Amino acid sequence: MASFEDFKLNKQLLNAIEEAGYTIPTEIQQKAITPILSGQDVMGIAQTGTGKTAAFVLPILMKLKYAQGSDPRALILSPTRELAMQIEENIRSFSTYLDLRTVVLYGGLGPKVQKEQLAAGCDIIVATPGRFLDLYLEGEILTKGLKFLVMDEADKMMDMGFISKIHRILEIVPRKRQNLLFSATMSELVRKISGDFLAFPTVIEVTEQATPAKTVSQRLYEVPNLKTKLNLLQHLLQDDEAFHRIIVFCKTKTVADNVFHYLERKYGQDHVRVIHANKGQNTRINSINAFKEGSIRILVATDVAARGLDVSNVSHVFNFDVPIVIEDYVHRIGRTGRAYNQGDAITFCNPAEKYYVEKIEKLIRQQIPVEDVPLEVFVEKTGFEERQAIAREIDNQKKKEDPDFKGAFHEKKYALKNNGRSKSASKAKSTKKPTKGRSR
Known part of the structure; x- marks a missing residue:
């Protein structure tokens, strides 16, 4: 496929594609656009950063062509508001010369403005x-005119527990419609929903399931504790030129805030932002926009931002914590190496996280190269509480694999208990009065 002109898209779309800077269709676009244009249901499996959004947006825009009536004709479902906003941004870019109206709906904001936009009519x-x-x-949306139903990032949708809501939506949309499902991984829940959702679909898998983009190089550092992770992060970030636009992923809001405050003290508040579920919607949008524009260098985030954060030229992604939901590893590192650019993904792993690294390596069917911690990085001593937490986590992992495993903590407790008993027994024995022997 030489160019977008081979899809026989109209002139308005081709002009918008050219202005958006797209020249050659990506693999998923080459394989998906034609069957979508011909009216087939499509299931697309492709990692993030491969141009999935354009693969379904362009043929939908081509088939809708112009504004018509006041009720929507296409519904695109997204697991997160960040991704919903990203998709809407793509639609707006590609429909520059088309008379089509798009409304984006998500929580975290009052619904008043969204209701007004719906009342004004949308496509x-x-x-x-x-x-x-x-x-x-609430009666604000009429679904009888829907001709397209798209589910993007279906695996994340399932992970976030949306399956019952999806089934409810399937009950209220017209039976006669074209369905499109896109996902980076193919879990059992995705297989289940695809059976309910798609009718004899064309399955497009541009790479093996859950394979990281070829443009992303990966490396792993085995680090004993949180403080050493911070020391290593600071050491690597000294190279301003190479590490010019960075996302640092953390598994909890608390860790994200701690990492943010540490980096803020080192680099100043004008260079670092943090986004997670406790941050207000406007704060999150402003932080993402500042990162896209390049006015901040480092974005610290929980997995709420792992999907839908489409920023060009992200030089590095750091997994400050190894994700427990192992599929999230693929989505996190997919934030770099996008649109044929090279990117680097660096993972920090403490002893309790090795368990998840092994599972990730099985998922992606490749080993992540391990590098030594540089000699310049000070390796901190692991504190008592963190050491105990790591030991408990390792115990829990062993119990998952072997239900009969009692655990080191259980054995220690048992030993202490028995030791206590033997001490009491010996004490009682020593305090017992000796009996006088009878003389013969």
Whole structure:
């Protein structure tokens, strides 16, 4: 496929594609656009950063062509508001010369403005499942005109527990429609929902399931504790030129805030931002926009931002913590190496996280190269509480693999208990009065 012109897209779309800087279709676009244009249901499996959004947006725009009536004709479902906003941004970019109206619906904001936009009429709705259902049940959305239903990042949708909401949505949309499902990984829940959702689909798998993009190089550092992770992060970030646009992923809001405050003290508040579920919607949007524009160098985030954060030229992704939901590893590192650019993914792993690294390596069917911690990095001594937490986590992992495993803590407790008993017994024995022997 030489160019987008080979898809026989109209002139308005081709002009918008050219202005957006797209020249050659990616593999998923080459394989998906033609069957979508011909009206087939499509299931696309491709890692993030491969141009999935354009693969379904372009043929939908081509088939809708112009504004018509006041009710939506296409519904695109997204697991997170960040991804919903990203998809809407793509639609707006590609529909520059088309008379099509798009509304994006997500929670975290009052629904008043969204209701007004719906009342004014729209052709495409991009929505998170919860907010879409809320507004539908309030009578703000009529679904009888829907011709397209798209589920993007279906695996994340399932991980976040949206399966019941998806089934509810499937009950209220017309039976006669074209369905498109896109996902980076193929879990059992995705297989299940695809059976309910798609009719004899064309399956497009541009790479093996859960394979990281070829443009992303990976490396792993085995680090004993949190403080040493911070020391290593600071050491690597000294190279301003190489590490010019960085996302640091953490598994909890508390760790994200701690890492943010540490980096803020080192580099100043004008260079670092943090986003997680406790941050207000406007704060998150402003932080992401500042990162996209290049006015901040480092974005610290929980997995809430792992999907839908489409920023060009992210030089490095750091997994400050190894993700427990192992599929999230693929999505995290997919934030770099996008659109044929090279990127680096660096993972820090403490002894309790090796368990998840092994599972990730099985998922991606490759080993992550291990590098030595540089000699310049000070390796801190692991504190008592962190040492105990790591030991407990390793115990829990062993119990998962072997239900009969009692655990080091159990054995220690048992030993202490028995030791206590033997001490009491010996003490009682020593305090017992000796009996006088009878003389013969």
